[in-house]
Amino acid sequence: MNMTFDTELNLDKNGVFGRETYENYIERHREAVQKQDQLIRGLFTQNALLFLILNGQNWTLPIIGVQISAIPAIQEILLFSASMAFYFMCAAFVTSQCYGGIIDQFGNRIVDSNLIDPDFFNASRKHYDFFLKLYRPKLNIWGEDFYQHKKGFSVFSGLMNIIMIAVVLLLPVTHLALIGSASWQVYSSDWNAYAKWFLLLTTAIINFGGLAMVFGMNKDFTFKMIEPQSDGEPLEQNSDNPE
Numbered sequence: 001m002n003m004t005f006d007t008e009l010n011l012d013k014n015g016v017f018g019r020e021t022y023e024n025y026i027e028r029h030r031e032a033v034q035k036q037d038q039l040i041r042g043l044f045t046q047n048a049l050l051f052l053i054l055n056g057q058n059w060t061l062p063i064i065g066v067q068i069s070a071i072p073a074i075q076e077i078l079l080f081s082a083s084m085a086f087y088f089m090c091a092a093f094v095t096s097q098c099y100g101g102i103i104d105q106f107g108n109r110i111v112d113s114n115l116i117d118p119d120f121f122n123a124s125r126k127h128y129d130f131f132l133k134l135y136r137p138k139l140n141i142w143g144e145d146f147y148q149h150k151k152g153f154s155v156f157s158g159l160m161n162i163i164m165i166a167v168v169l170l171l172p173v174t175h176l177a178l179i180g181s182a183s184w185q186v187y188s189s190d191w192n193a194y195a196k197w198f199l200l201l202t203t204a205i206i207n208f209g210g211l212a213m214v215f216g217m218n219k220d221f222t223f224k225m226i227e228p229q230s231d232g233e234p235l236e237q238n239s240d241n242p243e
Contacts, residue, residue, distance in 0.1 A: 005105050022106045026125050029099035031129060036092040043089050044176065046082035048177050053078060054185070075192070075197060079182040083206040086175055090210035094217060100126060135160040170209065179207055 107122035
């Protein structure tokens with residue numbers, strides 16, 4: 001995505017991607033992040049309900065006064081709905097990252113001639129988790145760091161990165177553990193065999209699709225670069241380039 005949009009900026013001779021478009025992308029990114037946050041909260045709710053059901057907890061729904069255990073196939077319903085919530089949360093995360101990448105390309109172009117770290121400029125246009133930058137081995141990945149850290153900070157930042165990765169992985173790991181437990185109970189139930197296998201297969205595909213979307217962003221795929229030519233001329237193929 002970043003490479004493609006950078007090429008689009010190179011091709012823009014008429015100023016289509018100007019300041020107004022830049023501001024519009026920032027607004028769309030803000031909306032994408034808000035949608036992502038809503039879906040994350042929804043996923044937490046779905047997982048919490050599924051956890052309570054799996055552990056035999058029962059409560060009465062307000063207003064209608066019906067016990068949750070009295071709802072037919074409530075576990076199967078939550079298994080499917082939690083899987084869908086996970087998938088759409090992953091899709092929203094990827095979308096927000098794409099918008100963020102586009103904004104970064106704008107920012108990189110703006111600060112390129114000044115030889116400054118574009119992260120500091122881009123952080124003024126969109127939300128930026130500075131703790132990710134603070135604890136990475138190299139603060140400025142676009143140039144030289146002004147201050148070289150010593151062994152003490154290297155050990156500390158390495159530990160912080162391990163903790164951050166572990167915390168981030170807790171969400172998908174916990175979700176998949178709940179999905180696995182619920183799937184096993186559905187498999188062991190006396191449900192109709194065709195309905196049971198359809199639900200389990202659908203659930204597996206949905207959750208795998210969500211994981212593939214997110215982790216595929218960090219995969220170094222190789223692409224064949226097509227050099228754009230003038231009107232009427234064929235596109236020239238260039239050497240392979242990593243993402």
